[in-house]
Every structure is written in structure tokens, then in C-alpha cells.
Amino acid sequence: MLNQHKQLSLYSELYNKIPENHTLKLVNDFVDFSFVNELLEKSYCKYYGRPAKEPELMIKLSVLQYLYDLSDARVIEEASLNLAYMYFLGINPEDSLPHPSLLTKFRKHRLQDFTIDEVITEVVKQCVEHGIVKETNGVSIDTTHTEANTFRATxxxxxxxxxxxxxxxxxxxxxxxxxxxxxxxxxxxxxxxxxxxxxxxxxxxxxxxxxxxxxxxxxxxxxxxxxxxxxxxxxxNDAKFLESKGVRSIVDLDARVGHKTKTKNFYGYKTEYTMIHDLLITAVNVSDGAYVDGEMFDYLLDQTKKSGIEIQAFYGDKAYFRKKILDSINGCGATPYIPVSEMAYRIDEERYTYNKDSDEWFCTQGNKTVRKYHKKTKNRESYRYYFEREQCRDCPLRESCITGKNVGKILEVGINTPEFYEYSQQQKTEEFKQNYKKRACQEGKNGEMKQFHGLDRARGYGLRSMAIQAKFTALAVNLKRIAHILSSKNTTDFQFLLLIFSKSNNFSSDSDEELKVS
Structure with missing residues (x-):
């Protein structure tokens, strides 16, 4: 591990000046990044060319960039002067740092999107295994938008x-x-x-x-x-182009127009991520602005499971109320807390109720359905429920309820409506309303990443560049959150966890003795 080299320098005594509760010192002492070297081992040649800078160092430099919103040149400059930066990087104060151009080459040639995903997963996994986070049962999902680094042309x-x-x-x-x-x-x-x-x-x-x-x-x-x-x-040749829904800039060919609300739109990208209620992001997916929320839900769910999270409850807004997503949540034994979407579930519950055991609909006048027909067309599947004709014939609401030449009422519903009815009833309970309030934590995380870490605007051009930015931003806010959790613990817990982590990270025996004394 890089931290071992600090013990070899006389100047390492300067690190004692760093406050014990400094974000970078806490993170460095509790999170082991040595796995990065093994993760990227195959992307380097051991026998030809000059020795490459250690991948762990390059990853940590990238983390500093997004933690403090710095450019390649600025992060090297700051890391050459700032003791806390040096301590986090695992170098001695007199050691030199790589040229800023190496960071660009590292991102371009060595760093693939899946690698950053694995780093995020491993960091969260370490926190779960060592008990740093407690609220791991509830997972939320949300999407935030990022403006492209260019203007929207006609x-x-x-x-x-x-x-x-x-x-x-x-x-x-x-x-x-x-x-x-x-x-x-x-x-x-x-x-x-x-x-x-x-x-x-x-x-x-x-x-x-x-x-x-x-x-x-x-x-x-x-x-x-x-x-x-x-x-x-x-x-x-793209039919969407002339309708202003396709490419809007030849500088950034991947950005697309997306919608914040019915009346507001943006031009850029969407970052979709899952987060536990201890405010640690567990998985990230980045797509263009036209992305439909929830399309990569299964991927985000699988990445979250890899972190060692045992999901018991899953929270999302109306955009995630879809059968495929609800089935995935139920499939992992979790309870979905997602409000009913009017687009997916259209039924007037003031006029009709449903009994799932008998598969019957009832109207307010006491009539019920007597048979069902599965209707299937080229573009849509639905169920047609037929009410008892004689009772409809004498119903006082007949004129407002039945149109055309039909004698009895025919209620046509979506193929998933009977199943969604049960969800709609659950959401009327006080238990659902109280639990759903936990999803609000996602909005604060959106604001944090945009306001303090530059996720409001893309740094570069293209989907790959945006993916790297969003995922490193997620990693940076995770490390900041870990430091906050650790610094808020009482002194006894703090010293105990520090001792455990120092041993698990293979610190030298001299370092262990210092930790015991402190």
C-alpha cells in the first residue's frame, strides 16, 4: 500500500500537523484503495516501456479533482503544496508528482467506465463490512440532469x-x-x-x-x-434531427434534449444513481438527455447488491412505477415505495373497486363484472370486463356511464391494472406515506453534486467523458460522506475503528503503536 512509504521519510513528521478529523486523513485511514492496482493490472505492460505511475495514485488524484472541483493542472499544483493532499495520495512530502498530461492519458487509455463502477462498489462494500454505515436496508433511485459543455444549435x-x-x-x-x-x-x-x-x-x-x-x-x-x-x-438520416430532437451540436454529438418538467427542458445528459439512506451512492448510470428513467434499473440494482447491501425497501418517484421495475424489486425480496403513475394506472377508484381473489370489478351501484376478455392488438394489450347487463339496464347512472349501443357497461383496463390496483391501495396507508418521506434525501444529494462538485455542467464532450465525470463525482461525495460519518462518532468508537482499519490496511507496526497511543 502507498501509505507504507511515508514511514521512510524524515519529512513524514509533517503529517502530524494534519488535524485528525480532516476529511482526507479520515478517508485515507479508513478506505483501502490498494485493490485498484490489481483491478487495472492487466491494462499495463510489465516488461516494455517506462514504469507507469501506480494506478492507485492516479485514481486518488482523480478523486481529488472531483472532490475539490479542480482541473488536471490545478490538482497537481495543489497536491505539490498541500500536506493533506500528499497524505491522501500516500507519498512523502519531498516526492514528485506526475505531469498533468498523464491524468488525461490515464482516463483515455486505462480507465473504462466499468472500472470506476468497481471502485464505487468496493468502497461501499468496505463500509458495509466494517460497519461504518448502518442504514443499508433502504435504497433510493433518482435521476439528475447535466447541461452539455456547448450551446444548443438549431x-x-x-x-x-x-x-x-x-x-x-x-x-x-x-x-x-x-x-x-x-x-x-x-x-x-x-x-x-x-x-x-x-x-x-x-x-x-x-x-x-x-x-x-x-x-x-x-x-x-x-x-x-x-x-x-x-x-x-x-x-x-435521423428522423428526429429536423424535429430538433436529435443532434444539436457537432461539438458534442452525444448530448440530447431532455425534459425536467412538462414545460422545461435541457440539453445534455442524465445521471441515474441508487443510494442507501446513509447517503452513500451504490451505483451510477449515465445516458444522454433523452434517456427514459428506469431503463437501466436492473443494472443499478445488481451493482447495489454487489456492495453487500441487503435491500429491504426500494424508493423512487412516479417515473419508476412500471411492472418490470416493480417485479425486479419484489424479486429481490424488497418492498417498493413508488407512487402510482397515472400513465400506467388509469382507473377511477371513486367509481370502481377490485377484488383480486375473484378477479372482479365492482361499481358504486353494486353491480359487478361477470366475464373478462383478453384483447390484444398490434400495439396494445388490455382486459375488457363486462358488467351484468340487466342491472346496468335499470341503473340510474346509465346515461352518464354507458355510451353507444351497449346494454351493459364494459370496463377496459390495461393489462397490468388489476395488479396495480393492489399497489394503489397500499399507498393510501399511513405506513407507506411515512416511509416514502425517506426518499427526500435524494434531492439533497443532487444539489450537493451540482453545487459543490461541478455536476451541473459537463467538463468535456461525449457520453464517455460525462460518464467518467459523473462516476468520479459520486465516488468523491461518497468519500466525503464517509469522513463525515467517522468524524461524528464518539471518541471511543473512533479509536476502535481506527485501530481495526489500520490493521486491515496492513499498516506498519510502528504506525499501529502510534494509533494506540493516540
């Missing part, structure tokens, strides 16, 4: 930029743009009708690409031009 502007890029690469690779190709890009701003403006730019771009292909050999001598034309065609 389709007309995107097509103009694509045309300019084609001309740029063509000049670089061909020396000039052939005369047959019209370089005068239409001024779409002068066209008042937006639909006409889009069609004008689309026709111009398609004509330009065709003429470039006819007059230039693109196979080998013009790779960049060919790549840009292929990209332009891919964008134009």
Missing part, C-alpha cells in the same frame, strides 16, 4: 457547420474545393418559415456531399473529408 446551424467542416477538410486534403461545388452556403436566417429554412439547408448539404463525392476520390486520399460526409449523412 438544425439549420448544425447543417451549416457540417458544410463548413466538409469544405475545411477538403481544402486540407485536396488543396482546393472543386469549382463545381457551390461554397455559398444559404443564409437560412433570411427565411422566415423555419420548415422551409430546414429543407433549404438540407437540400444544399445533400447536393454538396453528392458533388464532392462525384469530383473527388475519397477512399484513401481524403479520410477526414470522407468521415465528415459520413457523419453528415448519419445525422440527416
Amino acid at each position: 438544425p439549420e446551424r448544425v447543417m451549416k457547420r457540417l458544410a463548413k467542416q466538409i469544405f475545411k477538410h477538403l481544402r486540407e486534403e485536396n488543396g482546393e474545393v472543386p469549382e463545381i461545388v457551390n461554397e455559398e452556403i444559404p443564409n437560412y436566417k433570411e427565411i422566415e418559415d423555419h420548415r422551409e429554412a430546414k429543407e433549404t439547408m438540407k437540400s444544399y448539404l445533400e447536393e454538396t456531399m453528392t458533388k464532392v463525392e462525384e469530383t473527388t476520390e475519397l477512399e484513401e486520399s481524403h479520410p477526414k473529408t470522407k468521415e465528415m460526409i459520413e457523419l453528415a449523412r448519419e445525422i440527416l
Whole structure:
């Protein structure tokens, strides 16, 4: 472990100046990051090239970046001066640090999304195994949005930029743009009708690409031009593009328009994560802004289980009220605390009640269904329940209840409505209302990651860059939370846990003696 090297330097005495309750000192003493070296061992060559910086050091430098919202250059600068940073990194005060460019190379060549997932999982697992967290039974899920690191362009502007890029690469690779190709890009701003403006730019771009292909050999001598034309065609072939629901910037091709509410939207990405009620994030998934909440639910659930969490209750908002999700929660023996969604469950409970044992619906006038028909069309499945006709014939509410030529009432419900009825009744209980209040902790975590750790805006471009940012942010806030939990414990518990962790992290015997004295 890196911390062993601190004992070899005379200057390591300076670390005694760091307060015992400092966030980085607490985290470093209680969380063992040595597993990272084994995790990334296969991504390095042992026999060729210069020795690589230890992966544990690079991961810790990345954690510092997102913990304190620093750039690559700034984190190296701060870590060269700040004793707490050095202690956390496991280096001696006189040791040198890698060049900032190595952090970029590390993220690009060594660090894959799944690796960060495994780091998050292992850190939470250590906390569970050593009893740092107690409230592990309840798990919440939520999604937060992040604005893209570029502005949202209109389709007309995107097509103009694509045309300019084609001309740029063509000049670089061909020396000039052939005369047959019209370089005068239409001024779409002068066209008042937006639909006409889009069609004008689309026709111009398609004509330009065709003429470039006819007059230039693109196979080998013009790779960049060919790549840009292929990209332009891919964008134009997307039916969502002209409807302003597809690509909105060629700087960031992965970002998409998403919706916060019915009237507010954003342009960027969504981060979906699960969290235990001790405020530790257990799993993270990152997608573009058009992502539908809950699509990766099973993945997040499985990652949470890997942390050693025994889930007894699962909390989410209405977006997660779907049969597949409810079945997954029930499948792991947990109780779902998710409000009924009107989109999934449409029934007027003031007029109808349901008996699941007899599979019958009852109306307010005492009538009940006598038979059921399974209706299946190309796009939808439903049940049609038929009420007793004679009682409907003499019902005083007949005129407002039955339309058309039907004699008896026909109640058509979704395929999952009978099952959802039971959930709707459970949610009327006081027990559900009190438990559901626990989900509010998720909102505070959203605000913390955005306001203090930069998750409100993407640092780079593309889905992979956003995934790295979101997952390191989750890891950083987890470590901060661990430090808070440890510092809030009483003195006896603190010394006892410190002794246990010092041994489990293989500290030297001299270090153990110091801990006993302290």
C-alpha cells in the first residue's frame, strides 16, 4: 500500500500537523484503495516501456479533482503544496508528482467506465463490512440532469457547420474545393418559415456531399473529408434531427434534449444513481438527455447488491412505477415505495373497486363484472370486463356511464391494472406515506453534486467523458460522506475503528503503536 512509504521519510513528521478529523486523513485511514492496482493490472505492460505511475495514485488524484472541483493542472499544483493532499495520495512530502498530461492519458487509455463502477462498489462494500454505515436496508433511485459543455444549435446551424467542416477538410486534403461545388452556403436566417429554412439547408448539404463525392476520390486520399460526409449523412438520416430532437451540436454529438418538467427542458445528459439512506451512492448510470428513467434499473440494482447491501425497501418517484421495475424489486425480496403513475394506472377508484381473489370489478351501484376478455392488438394489450347487463339496464347512472349501443357497461383496463390496483391501495396507508418521506434525501444529494462538485455542467464532450465525470463525482461525495460519518462518532468508537482499519490496511507496526497511543 502507498501509505507504507511515508514511514521512510524524515519529512513524514509533517503529517502530524494534519488535524485528525480532516476529511482526507479520515478517508485515507479508513478506505483501502490498494485493490485498484490489481483491478487495472492487466491494462499495463510489465516488461516494455517506462514504469507507469501506480494506478492507485492516479485514481486518488482523480478523486481529488472531483472532490475539490479542480482541473488536471490545478490538482497537481495543489497536491505539490498541500500536506493533506500528499497524505491522501500516500507519498512523502519531498516526492514528485506526475505531469498533468498523464491524468488525461490515464482516463483515455486505462480507465473504462466499468472500472470506476468497481471502485464505487468496493468502497461501499468496505463500509458495509466494517460497519461504518448502518442504514443499508433502504435504497433510493433518482435521476439528475447535466447541461452539455456547448450551446444548443438549431438544425439549420448544425447543417451549416457540417458544410463548413466538409469544405475545411477538403481544402486540407485536396488543396482546393472543386469549382463545381457551390461554397455559398444559404443564409437560412433570411427565411422566415423555419420548415422551409430546414429543407433549404438540407437540400444544399445533400447536393454538396453528392458533388464532392462525384469530383473527388475519397477512399484513401481524403479520410477526414470522407468521415465528415459520413457523419453528415448519419445525422440527416435521423428522423428526429429536423424535429430538433436529435443532434444539436457537432461539438458534442452525444448530448440530447431532455425534459425536467412538462414545460422545461435541457440539453445534455442524465445521471441515474441508487443510494442507501446513509447517503452513500451504490451505483451510477449515465445516458444522454433523452434517456427514459428506469431503463437501466436492473443494472443499478445488481451493482447495489454487489456492495453487500441487503435491500429491504426500494424508493423512487412516479417515473419508476412500471411492472418490470416493480417485479425486479419484489424479486429481490424488497418492498417498493413508488407512487402510482397515472400513465400506467388509469382507473377511477371513486367509481370502481377490485377484488383480486375473484378477479372482479365492482361499481358504486353494486353491480359487478361477470366475464373478462383478453384483447390484444398490434400495439396494445388490455382486459375488457363486462358488467351484468340487466342491472346496468335499470341503473340510474346509465346515461352518464354507458355510451353507444351497449346494454351493459364494459370496463377496459390495461393489462397490468388489476395488479396495480393492489399497489394503489397500499399507498393510501399511513405506513407507506411515512416511509416514502425517506426518499427526500435524494434531492439533497443532487444539489450537493451540482453545487459543490461541478455536476451541473459537463467538463468535456461525449457520453464517455460525462460518464467518467459523473462516476468520479459520486465516488468523491461518497468519500466525503464517509469522513463525515467517522468524524461524528464518539471518541471511543473512533479509536476502535481506527485501530481495526489500520490493521486491515496492513499498516506498519510502528504506525499501529502510534494509533494506540493516540
